Amino acid sequence: MTRNPSEWVDAFLNLLSLASRLEEEGEYNIAKLARAAADSLGREAAYQARPAMEADQLAVGIRQTAASLSHLGVSPALLAALENGAATLAAGRVSLIGDAPHPSVCRTCGHLALTTPQTKCPTCGAWPDTYQRFMPNYWFDALEPFAALESLRRTPEEAAALLTGLAEETMARLPTEGGWAIRNVITHLRDAQQLFDFRLDLFLQEEHPDLEAKAVWTWATQEEERPPTASEIFAAYRASRAQSLGKLEQLPLADWWRTGRHQEFGEVTLRQQVSYFAAHEVTHLPQIESLRHRWMESETHPRAA
Numbered sequence: 001m002t003r004n005p006s007e008w009v010d011a012f013l014n015l016l017s018l019a020s021r022l023e024e025e026g027e028y029n030i031a032k033l034a035r036a037a038a039d040s041l042g043r044e045a046a047y048q049a050r051p052a053m054e055a056d057q058l059a060v061g062i063r064q065t066a067a068s069l070s071h072l073g074v075s076p077a078l079l080a081a082l083e084n085g086a087a088t089l090a091a092g093r094v095s096l097i098g099d100a101p102h103p104s105v106c107r108t109c110g111h112l113a114l115t116t117p118q119t120k121c122p123t124c125g126a127w128p129d130t131y132q133r134f135m136p137n138y139w140f141d142a143l144e145p146f147a148a149l150e151s152l153r154r155t156p157e158e159a160a161a162l163l164t165g166l167a168e169e170t171m172a173r174l175p176t177e178g179g180w181a182i183r184n185v186i187t188h189l190r191d192a193q194q195l196f197d198f199r200l201d202l203f204l205q206e207e208h209p210d211l212e213a214k215a216v217w218t219w220a221t222q223e224e225e226r227p228p229t230a231s232e233i234f235a236a237y238r239a240s241r242a243q244s245l246g247k248l249e250q251l252p253l254a255d256w257w258r259t260g261r262h263q264e265f266g267e268v269t270l271r272q273q274v275s276y277f278a279a280h281e282v283t284h285l286p287q288i289e290s291l292r293h294r295w296m297e298s299e300t301h302p303r304a305a
């Protein structure tokens, strides 16, 4: 925990400059410890200080942050993209790749580009391939093909174990403070899986297919189009998953690097899409687990609910 903000900033900067210096000496194993410590300090401080901001205030938050960064010499292109982000949020629209391209940062000097660098770093002369590229989240590159297949096979089993013995009424029970019921989480898993299977077919049938951006999470509470029971929704999820696995198991490894153009995320490979969907769905298991625990507790101790 922070005792003194300037002490914290000094420690943070010392770790990063020490890491760079160690990398120059080829001491990569020690450098990684310093980088991990800096990452941990940064994330921990952000976790403690996360703003209690409603979603509709985020656009204002982005504009205020961009204004404070402009005095620090941050790339005007990045500031303009942040402004675009604030505008799309305020308009209730998802920010697409044209609004917010993937940034790249020179690992040596910190120069930031909003295009994939094609030439040497204008500040320090580093080679363009040495830049760090920032993807929207880690799901794109989380899992190599065999690990992704294993995860796609395993997650429905883990979800099924979490649903064992739950009645339909329990799965439909909404938390009093708002948010999803278990049924909504299952619906979301099914919706994401069906979108994944649809995209998989596009990759297999077309050269460089266009992949439309879909706000899948908004479908989870649209009840009118659902089968009547959560068990049926879960069965549809598993059936669709089995189909996708059948297609992927037949696929020559080289085809995992086929590319498509994603409306939200730009150029993506099939390998990245498989990794994305496999890594994404795992993040929803704790939601089911904590609701299961809560509803089972409340059945045993009704007044604790």
Ligand SMILES: [Zn+2]
Residues within 6 Å of the ligand: 106, 107, 108, 109, 110, 111, 121, 122, 123, 124, 125, 126
């Ligand atoms: Zn540079």
